[in-house]
Amino acid sequence: MSGLLTLLIFLLLGSLLQTLLHLPVPASIVGMLLLLLALILRGKAPDNLQRITQTLSPLLPLFLIPVSVGIITQKQLLAEHGVELLIILALSLIPGALVSALIMRKGGKSGL
Amino acid sequence: MTHLFSLPLFWAALTIAAFLAGQQLYRRTGNNAFIPPILTGVVLVVSCLELSGVSYQTYMQGGHYLNLMLGPVVVMLAVPLYQFIHTMRKQWLRIALAVTLGSGTTIACAVLLAHFWIGDDAITRTIYTKSITTPVALAISEQVGGISALASAFVIITGILGALMIPPLLKTLRMDEPQTLGLTLGICAHAIGTSRALELGPQQSAYAAMAMTLTATLHALVLPWIV
Numbered sequence: 001m002s003g004l005l006t007l008l009i010f011l012l013l014g015s016l017l018q019t020l021l022h023l024p025v026p027a028s029i030v031g032m033l034l035l036l037l038a039l040i041l042r043g044k045a046p047d048n049l050q051r052i053t054q055t056l057s058p059l060l061p062l063f064l065i066p067v068s069v070g071i072i073t074q075k076q077l078l079a080e081h082g083v084e085l086l087i088i089l090a091l092s093l094i095p096g097a098l099v100s101a102l103i104m105r106k107g108g109k110s111g112l
Numbered sequence: 113m114t115h116l117f118s119l120p121l122f123w124a125a126l127t128i129a130a131f132l133a134g135q136q137l138y139r140r141t142g143n144n145a146f147i148p149p150i151l152t153g154v155v156l157v158v159s160c161l162e163l164s165g166v167s168y169q170t171y172m173q174g175g176h177y178l179n180l181m182l183g184p185v186v187v188m189l190a191v192p193l194y195q196f197i198h199t200m201r202k203q204w205l206r207i208a209l210a211v212t213l214g215s216g217t218t219i220a221c222a223v224l225l226a227h228f229w230i231g232d233d234a235i236t237r238t239i240y241t242k243s244i245t246t247p248v249a250l251a252i253s254e255q256v257g258g259i260s261a262l263a264s265a266f267v268i269i270t271g272i273l274g275a276l277m278i279p280p281l282l283k284t285l286r287m288d289e290p291q292t293l294g295l296t297l298g299i300c301a302h303a304i305g306t307s308r309a310l311e312l313g314p315q316q317s318a319y320a321a322m323a324m325t326l327t328a329t330l331h332a333l334v335l336p337w338i339v
């Protein structure tokens with residue numbers, strides 16, 4: 001449980017910093033970066049944090065279901081643009097995948 | 113029955129049950145990346161709402177309990193990210209370039225297509241977050257004035273399409289070395305791509321998980337300033 005407390009404290013710090021500095025970045029992301037900074041400074045991830053990560057990670061999809069169910073409030077939009085959206089999502093993947101793969105390969109060959 | 117349907121706790125319990133059913137189906141089908149537990153869970157809950165005629169607002173009074181956990185879960189991503197920083201030291205430049213330019217390309221294509229083909233501002237703002245893992249996509253989508261319910265659907269569909277298209281695409285082009293394939297899956301298809309990579313091998317899966325986390329962090333920092 002001490003791992004969860006750490007996460008909540010960093011989330012709170014993230015919210016405070018976001019409000020104080022009027023950052024456009026979400027509070028949870030600010031909290032995540034603060035925790036990353038703390039881990040880098042400390043030089044290792046403490047056991048309690050590793051334990052909570054192992055506990056929470058498999059449950060992640062569960063926490064995402066409620067918002068995702070909100071798709072039922074968008075029926076009209078999907079009826080109007082559903083097919084176009086599906087095509088856009090499929091097409092836009094191809095150039096992105098090619099660019100990523102090419103950089104990773106070329107970099108490997110030139111020893112980057 | 114009507115009374116039961118109005119209780120927030122009933123819907124929280126039903127969501128957990130739907131998730132467990134999704135997990136079972138995923139395991140029984142040998143961890144098939146095309147039926148991720150979240151997809152089954154959402155389909156089951158949506159069906160129950162449709163059948164009972166209960167509104168999303170009523171459902172969300174219960175769903176809210178689970179939704180609260182998204183904040184700490186995003187903070188938690190610092191732990192794997194910290195571990196990846198060690199492993200990627202030697203290749204950091206090309207990994208950083210691949211993540212930045214690769215994810216930038218797929219998003220630019222989607223945004224331009226959506227802008228000129230559909231032309232709905234809220235949809236365009238939402239599609240920006242399509243390639244990043246759902247908890248981060250939701251947080252950003254709210255921040256930039258997108259529709260979070262739609263953001264989640266875009267992310268899940270992108271993940272399934274990416275898991276489906278990327279391995280055969282790279283194989284045809286003979287660019288499917290383990291590291292390249294894993295990284296590409298993580299950049300373009302986030303968590304669902306990563307679970308597909310897990311089936312392909314340990315190296316693919318490590319690179320996919322790293323690319324997914326890096327892409328999400330990068331976009332979380334950049335998108336709010338440019339959208």
